[in-house]
Amino acid sequence: MTPNPPDQLLLATGISKTYGAVVALRNASLGVRPGEVHALLGANGAGKSTLVKILTGAVHPDGGTIAVRGRERTVHSPAEARRGGLVSVYQEPSLIPDLDIRANLRITNTPVESFRHWVSELGLPDLDLTSLARRLPLASLRVIDLARALANEPDVLMLDEMTAALPANLTERVLEVVGRRKGGDSSVIFISHRMIEIAELCDRATVLREGETVGVVDVTAGSDKRIVDLMLGPMAAEIPAAAERPAAAPRPADAQPRLSARGVSDGRRLHEVSFDLHPGEVLGVVALEGQGQDELFDILAGSSRPATGSLVVDGTPVAFRHPADAIQAGVVYVPADRAEALMMQRSVRENIALPFVAGVRHWAMLNMGAERKTVDEAVATLQIDARAGNEVRRLSGGNQQKVTIARWVATGVRTLLCFDPTRGIDIRTKQQIYVLLRELAQGGAAVLLYTSELKEVQLVCDRAIVIFGGRIVAQVAGADADEPSLLRAAYNLAPDEVIPELAVAFANPDGAPGSADTAAAGADPDGPGGGAPRAGDAPTGEQSEDPA
Amino acid sequence: MSTTATLASRGRSLVGRRDVLRRNGWTFGLLGLLAVLLLFAKIVEPSYGVLAIQGLGTSVLPLAIAAVAQAVVVISGGIDLSIGSMMALTSVVAASAMYKQPDEFGIVVVIGVLALGLALGAVNGALVVTTKVPDIVVTLAMSFVWAGFALIVRPAPGGGASSWLMDLAVGPILVDWIPKATVVMLIVVAVVWIPIARSRLGLSFYALGSNALAAFRSGVPVGRTKWASYVVGGLFAALGGLALTASTGIGTPVPGPYTLESVAAVVLGGVSLAGGRGGVLGPMIAVVVLQMVRTDMTFMSIDTNLAIVAQGVILIGVVMFGSLLEIRRASR
Amino acid sequence: MTAATSRRPRRQTAAGVRGLFRDQPVIPLLGLLAILVVVIEVVDPGIVSIDWAGVIIKGSVPLAILAGCQTIAMLTGGIDLSVGAVASMTGFVTATMIHSPGGEVQGIVIALVAASLAGFVSGVGVGVFRVHPLIMTLGMNFVVLGLANVWQLQNVQTGAGVPANLRTLGSGAFVEVLPYSLVVFVPVMALILVGLKRTGYGRLLYAIGDNPVAARLSGARSWQVLIVLYVISGLLAGIAGLILSGYANTASVSLADSSVLPSIAAAVIGGTSIMGGRGGYAGSIVGAVILTVLAALLTILGLPEPTRQIVFGSIIVVMAAAYTRVTAES
Structure with missing residues (x-):
């Protein structure tokens, strides 16, 4: 991934972050082009959430650079990131529970009319802006959070497991709305565990493993295999057989379960x-x-x-x-x-x-x-x-x-x-x-x-x-x-099922999959990873994010 | 009505009467309780009348303002145990400065004392934010400090107050049964609090108390907001100190029971100790309710001391009821 | 290079001091106490003597016991604001019963049972109903104070006086340096110190304060621990009240009110975190003695009560900030 400023809306390189003894990110990089929906993938604890938090100023990286539209910048707080056009919808909604929706919009300087537009686009046309956030169900909160982010007209919108808590109808609306943003001037970073959604929505995917970017893949039919391979890592990193596992002794049929x-x-x-x-x-x-x-x-x-x-x-x-x-x-x-x-x-x-x-x-x-x-x-x-x-x-x-x-x-x-x-x-x-x-x-x-x-x-x-x-x-x-x-x-896929090619369904005609240089940076099969500590953003979790 | 609603619910634009009722159910419940207590007093003691009402207005004035000070800090997720001491300090400063001075000078003193209150709150807030010591410890320690300064200013009760200031705290206004003290209090609190509550700052107070992480992510400057809540608390504490001087005519260096009673009033007034919920009107009404409980028990020839017991029982009972609701909600 | 090498030992020393404060706050606190004693001797040569030590110990004992209440409560992340009313109540109740036959013993028993009962109610509120300890004990403070007042009115005709035995206990001494109150205090101290370090119950106090979720997942039922905690706290406050009334030779329903904040201060100075899970009683005892010596020093300096309060308050902030710094995760 050569830094190519005019081509990249957002470019983060060499991002590292350590929490005490735990390495969350080692050498993560992410380049997002204007107008694309870019998937950020990786197994649990690969560092996706940490990377998003760093990009939105909620967590400060130990090293690395972040550039937006070719200009390098440091983001010290979510407010600053928001002003710089980087907005995230986190896994836990960041709405203030004891304020009503209107006040929640005010606190982030969100234009109400624009918010109303987006929230009805997203499938909640009847939302009462005077309802307290804590009285709304989680799914609505996530959609409201997304609508608020959209109303702020971000350059880069980051969606962390956006569809995880949503019922099917809302998921569909969210995917549609996000899909429509393709080809414009702004981009979306999309984190999801649902491969089908990624195939449907995303143009390219960056894969993280153990806190490191191991590949960038064009999402096309059949690219899921490549993605899974990258997520799993080279066979060289295979853990040596830990224990001689004896064949389980045959259990008597009437044995009582513990x-x-x-x-x-x-x-x-x-x-x-x-x-x-x-x-x-x-x-x-x-x-x-x-x-x-x-x-x-x-x-x-x-x-x-x-x-x-x-x-x-x-x-x-x-x-x-x-x-x-x-x-x-x-x-x-x-x-x-x-x-x-x-x-x-x-x-x-x-x-x-x-x-x-x-x-x-x-x-x-x-x-x-x-x-x-x-x-x-x-x-x-x-x-x-x-x-x-x-x-x-x-x-x-x-x-x-x-x-x-x-x-x-x-x-x-x-x-x-x-x-x-x-x-x-x-x-x-x-x-x-x-x-x-x-x-x-x-x-x-x-x-x-x-x-x-x-x-x-x-x-x-x-x-x-x-x-x-x-x-x-x-x-x-x-x-x-x-x-x-x-x-x-x-992923609840049948053993040989190919991920259906649905990307065209919502794709903007201009948003055709990118160039052919499919996978690149860091995908070195002999790369480090064997004895190194595995990254984890979970053990430190929200605690590391000190609001003070 | 409109003042009621805005005071009680952080100055949002009004959105229909039903909504106001729903949002401020606790406050209206307190008002109802107060009405019952007043009615009860009238029935038990037919001589209970305008004079008693006026006296009530004057006697609750300092604590009611202290409760507002505490409410602002608690809403923002903190607690200020130095309010009583700040009131004592501002009160003795006011009483000493006004003593035997012309009334016009009293205005200068009032402005100076309010500035002093802001400064005291600023020190409290700065210490809480920079040392990262829990609020309760810092403000407890500062309560010693401010009380010490109060004793230095005036080792014994004394001094005086401008006559116009004292005049504000006693007697009726317009009609006999409206205590002037209450009207003055409402106006003062409204003048200070409503602009804050309507501003971004007020919103940030609620945001910070409600969920510090979400507030941070929404772009609220966490440290500065916390500091500001103590500054506003300090300002109200100074107003409380002025109220003390106004209602007694002197300054007393030993802090009254205002710190702990303000915590009690805040809880009774529907402000969550966890922060983020409630308003400043509820605590003010709660102060009057607590005072009326005492009065009614006196009229019933119940030992006044049992009224103190009742105060404690009410406090505990209300909080227990509240946390039972929380536990039930959590387990569902 | 030179800068780096010369800085290294200093940094190590700093780390050492940090570690000492973090793990063994009693040692630097004793150092602080020694400095205070030296200062007091410099200011007023000849004052430091065996007699003087006895006076300081006598004055520290009630405060140290009340600091014990705060220590155990703070270890769980709580606080006990009812100690003022409870301590005053026991001294007062005992004093009012002095004139009935056998009233002294009877009075003490009734007073201590009432104190424990008050603690029990607080414990139920905090442990079962999960009321914030600050609020719960504040409410209990009102309740106990009010009931003590009622008691006062009903017994006003009999008159009151601090029983001679309590006076002896609070103000008398075997020899100058060994006041009688140590007879009560030493066992109390031993019980708390051993209880915190060597009993399963003590462990649970730390556990609940450090991480209530971990305690729960390990099978601890915190409500049981908390009820017992506040009963103990009430009982200790009651004992402190008896000694205090003997020490002051007065009994009033507000006698111990002014000791509540110093008791918290002593625990904070002693290194117990109000957030729970960290601290111990030894530090609180030294903290109580430091506060008593400091008060004496300020009196000698001719700095009256106001300065004393300002100094007390500042010390609490400084000490708490220091502890917060050294115990923060680097």
């Missing part, structure tokens, strides 16, 4: 999910972001109650009212977000020992010797490097993650729910976690593992269920769970 879900729904995102988790197995859960897996794990862990359906643990129906109930039943949970699981200001020891003291009967004097012994054993088992100090927040991401697991392993685990335990941690730690999960299963534990890293499924899981749109859409045996087929299943 944990069964029967028709579990949460009333919103999760629908009629049923599965059995047996002792001695690692069951994978595969899903794109926001397909209901978060809700499923919350229900299994006792954090929320199912709207319908039931859970059975060891043959006994259970109704968890609190995580303590789940823990009592032997079902323990390792959340993805370490900020949710750890007391960052406390020591490794206190963090690991936290479940030991949670119940009222453990409130009295601690047996410090016994506790130290248990904790030390767990630290040794997980090879936690706790030299960094007596506060967990000073540990590396990988060691922090080990602490969250050690907490449950320390006293023996029966049923372990792991939600993306390897997100944003280095490859060595990942392997250690794979080995550990296999060992736990061999020792008779049941492990439910959601992972956003599809490679892991084949390495660790005996079988996997795939969730799409809140329902289980596929079940794959561990041996067959190679990455391409999982990815296709996760």
Whole structure:
């Protein structure tokens, strides 16, 4: 991607961003031409959201340059970015909940008439501008957020998973409106997990992997294979086989599952999910972001109650009212977000020992010797490097993650729910976690593992269920769970289905796909990526974005 | 009516009577409660009349303005525990400067004291924003500081007030049963608050208190807005201090119970402690309601001290009710 | 190059001081206390003596106990504003019952039960109804104050006086440096210190303050922890009130009101974060002593009450800002 200012409306090069020990972006670049809809693609944690936040001034990059219409500029705040023509619609609507829509428009200096125009174009013609934002449903808020962005007539409009929370009719309108912008003077950066939408809408796609731009692809019929290849990365980066996975011992037909879900729904995102988790197995859960897996794990862990359906643990129906109930039943949970699981200001020891003291009967004097012994054993088992100090927040991401697991392993685990335990941690730690999960299963534990890293499924899981749109859409045996087929299943595509060529449907006649120099920068198959820490924008999340 | 609505709901243009009712349900509920309490007082104690109403207007004046000061800060997502001390300081400064001075000079003093209030608020706000220490700690500490300065200015109660100032706080206006103090208070608060509430700044206060991240993303200058909320709070605290001087005729260096009672009034007045919700009228009415509860209990020959208990119980009860609603909404 | 090498040791020292403040605030605080004592001796040579130390300790004890209430509440991210009314109430109730036979013991028991009850109600509000601790304890402050006033009116005919035993406890001493109040304070101190460090309950206080979500996911039910917390806080405030009434030899319903803000100040100075999860009682004790010495110093300097308040306030801001800086993630 040679810098070619007149040709590029927006050009970002060499963007890097590190959160503590976590590298979110290493060497990301993005060039957007006037009048195109440009897809920004990458697996979970590849750094898409971080890049968007940097482009809109919500996060400050550690390095790199941003140029708009050939002029280099630094964006210090969203307000400044907005004035410079860069506007984003974030995944979480940035409307002020306690202000009505009119006030929300005023605060961003949005012309009301133009907003009214766009919001009715987008399918909400009857919107009452005096309604409070917090009283509106999420889907409406996202559409309002988009209409507000459009009314500001941005040069570059960034849409982060714009269609994720929308019902079908609104999605259609949004895609149509965005599609109509093709060929004009302004451009759109489009982030989505839905390949069909990308095929429909986008001219070109930039693919990020591990915080780095690995390719720019013209979106045409069949380009999805190329995109998937880029997202997966070169085979050289393949994680070496972590554990010798013995063939799962044949289970007697009448074996009792450790944990069964029967028709579990949460009333919103999760629908009629049923599965059995047996002792001695690692069951994978595969899903794109926001397909209901978060809700499923919350229900299994006792954090929320199912709207319908039931859970059975060891043959006994259970109704968890609190995580303590789940823990009592032997079902323990390792959340993805370490900020949710750890007391960052406390020591490794206190963090690991936290479940030991949670119940009222453990409130009295601690047996410090016994506790130290248990904790030390767990630290040794997980090879936690706790030299960094007596506060967990000073540990590396990988060691922090080990602490969250050690907490449950320390006293023996029966049923372990792991939600993306390897997100944003280095490859060595990942392997250690794979080995550990296999060992736990061999020792008779049941492990439910959601992972956003599809490679892991084949390495660790005996079988996997795939969730799409809140329902289980596929079940794959561990041996067959190679990455391409999982990815296709996760996008709910049939194994050999070609993404339909719909791009013409909304394309402006002038917005024909770009030149032939299909893939370029950074797509070097031997490129770095092997031992480097994987980028993750999730672990730091919104916290890193300090509004002060 | 229009003043009511704008004061209570950040000065939006009026959008129909039903909407005003819906938005300000809490405020109207308080007004209803106040009416019931007044009626009750009249029934229990038939002699309750115009004089008592006028007295009520004067007695609630300082706390009502303190409640406005607190409301502005709380709406913006902070809390100011130094309001009582700022009132004491501005009050003694006013009383000392006006003592035995011609009435015309009193006007200069009032302007100076308001400037002082702005300055005190500016210091509070700057400390909160730059040190990143929680608001509650900074303002608590500053409450010591301002109270100390108040004692330096005037070690014991004393001083005086311009007669016109004192005149503003007592007696009726137009008709016997409209306390002048109340009208003056409403005008003063309206003159200061409505322009702010209608401006971008007022909007930013609500935005910041409602959701700091969304406000930041919407382009609100977070630090500056927070600072400004303390400056406005300081201005109202100075007005409260002037009200103290006006209603008592002297300056008292020891802070009254205004800080904590202003927090109570703000909560009762429908302002969410989490920020972003409520207005300044609700807290003012809440102050009157609390005062009337005390009065009514006196008329019923209930120990006045139980009125203090009632105040606490009402405060806790209202907040518990509010958070129960929140919990129910969250679990749904 | 030279600049870089010469700067390096300084930076390390700075990091060391930072670490010390962050992890062991008691040590620099004791240093600060020592400096204050030196200053006071310089200002008024000969004042620092065993007797003087006894006076300081006597004055610090009630404040240190009240600071204990704030410390444990602040560790969970809370605060207890009801300690003023509760402490005043216990001293007062005991004083009003002095004339009935066996009234002294009876009074103390009733007072402490009432104090615990007040804490229990606060705990239910904070833990179960999730009312903001500031509001809940403020409301309890009104309730307790009002009820104490009612009690005052109903017992006014019997008259009141601080029981001799409480007077001895609050103002007497074994030898000059060892006031009787240490008999109460030392066990209280030991219980809090050990309780925070060595019991499961203490761990949970830190856990809830540091990360309530993590505590919940680990199976802790925070409402249980919080109710017990505020009961303990109420009880401690009650004990402090008894000592305070003996120390001041008065009993009034507003006796401890002026101690509420200093109790918070002592905890803040001691390094306990009002955001929760960080701090300890040792720092708060030193903080209480520092405040007492500082007050004495200002008195000697002829700087009366006003200056004392200004200095107190400034110190709190400076200390809190310093702690915020050193504990911030780099």
